[in-house]
Amino acid sequence: MTPRSLSLLLGGTLLSLGLAASAAPTKPECIAPANPGGGFDLTCRLAQEGLKASGALSDPMRIVYMPGGIGAVAYNHVIAQKPDDPNSIVAFSGGSLLNLAQKKFGRYSVNDVRWLAAVGSDYGVAVVRDDSPYKSLKDLMGAFKQDPTKIVLGAGGTVGSQDWMKAALTARAAGVDYRKMRFVAFEGGGDALTALRGGHIQAYMGDAAEAFTMLEGGAPIRVLAVFNDQRLPGKLASVPTAQEEGFDIQWPIIRGFYVGPKVSDADYQWWVDAFNKTQADPSFAAIRDKQGLFPFNKSGADLDKYIKERVAEYTKLANEFGLIRQ
Structure with a gap:
C-alpha cells in the first residue's frame, strides 16, 4: 500500500469515527426534574416537539420524570450516574439556577454539568x-x-x-x-x-x-x-x-437544557447544533408561543457564560437577602 493510499484510508477511518461520535442519539430522552405537568414538563415537551418538527431529531424522544428539590435530584443523578450519557438532556429553569446559587444542590456547583441550550424565557x-x-x-x-x-x-x-x-x-x-x-x-x-x-x-x-x-x-x-x-x-x-x-x-426566567459533565465534545456539539437548527426553523416560534414563552436563544459557550453570570448574580442577591448560611 502506498503512503498516499494509507493516508486516504486513515483519513476516511478518522472521518467515519468522527461522524459516529457525533451521530444522533439512539435513545434520546429528556429528564424533567418534577412530576408531570408544570414548567419542567413544558420545557421537555418543547424540546420533544421542536426537535421533531425541525427534523433535527428523527427518533422519538421520551420524557423521564425525576422530581425532587426543583431540579436537585436530577442534577445529582446525572452527574453521578450518567456523566457521559449522550442520550440524556435535562431541563432546567431560572429556579434551578437560583437554587444552585443558594447551595441547595448538595456538593455540586454550576461548573459540574455542560450547559446546552436555552429555548425560551x-x-x-x-x-x-x-x-x-x-x-x-x-x-x-x-x-x-x-x-x-x-x-x-x-x-x-x-x-x-x-x-x-x-x-x-x-x-x-x-x-x-x-x-x-x-x-x-x-x-x-x-x-x-x-x-x-x-x-x-x-x-x-x-x-x-x-x-x-x-x-x-x-x-x-x-x-x-x-x-x-x-x-x-x-x-x-x-x-x-x-x-x-x-x-x-x-x-428573566429562562428555560433550557444541560447534559452530563463527561459527555464528549462531539456529542455535546451535536445537541448544540440540533437546538440551533430547531430554533432557526420557522415552526419553532409557534411551538414556543403556544407554551407561553418568549424568545431566548442561547447555546453552547454563549449559554455557559450567561448561566455562570446569572448564578454569580443570584449568589450575590442571596447573600444580600440573608438566604445563604455561612
Whole structure:
C-alpha cells in the first residue's frame, strides 16, 4: 500500500469515527426534574416537539420524570450516574439556577454539568386589580415606601424562591427593608389571583406568560410593569418595563437544557447544533408561543457564560437577602 493510499484510508477511518461520535442519539430522552405537568414538563415537551418538527431529531424522544428539590435530584443523578450519557438532556429553569446559587444542590456547583441550550424565557411582572388605585409602578412604589404595612405582596413561592425574590427586589427598589415587607405565599397563580381579586393582597408578583393567560381569560387585572430591560413583544407590548418607570428590577426566567459533565465534545456539539437548527426553523416560534414563552436563544459557550453570570448574580442577591448560611 502506498503512503498516499494509507493516508486516504486513515483519513476516511478518522472521518467515519468522527461522524459516529457525533451521530444522533439512539435513545434520546429528556429528564424533567418534577412530576408531570408544570414548567419542567413544558420545557421537555418543547424540546420533544421542536426537535421533531425541525427534523433535527428523527427518533422519538421520551420524557423521564425525576422530581425532587426543583431540579436537585436530577442534577445529582446525572452527574453521578450518567456523566457521559449522550442520550440524556435535562431541563432546567431560572429556579434551578437560583437554587444552585443558594447551595441547595448538595456538593455540586454550576461548573459540574455542560450547559446546552436555552429555548425560551418568561419574565417577572407586577400585577394589580384593574380597579386598583395604583395605575403605574410608580404609584405602587410610592405607596409602598410611604407605608409598607399597607401593601401586601403575594406570589406562588416561599422565602428564597423566584417569586419571593421578585417581591424582595421590588421592596428594595422602593427603598423598603425587605424584612419589613408583607409577603403571602400561595400554591400557584390561581390562588394568588383569587386573593388579589378579593383585596387580600395589593399586588401579585407573577410571570408575564401567566399574566397574559389571565388577561386572555378575562381576568380583571392590570400589568403595571415587566421586569426586563426591554418591552415584550405581542399583546404585552404596551406594558412598560420597570426601568422605564425608574426602577432597576430585572428578572428573566429562562428555560433550557444541560447534559452530563463527561459527555464528549462531539456529542455535546451535536445537541448544540440540533437546538440551533430547531430554533432557526420557522415552526419553532409557534411551538414556543403556544407554551407561553418568549424568545431566548442561547447555546453552547454563549449559554455557559450567561448561566455562570446569572448564578454569580443570584449568589450575590442571596447573600444580600440573608438566604445563604455561612
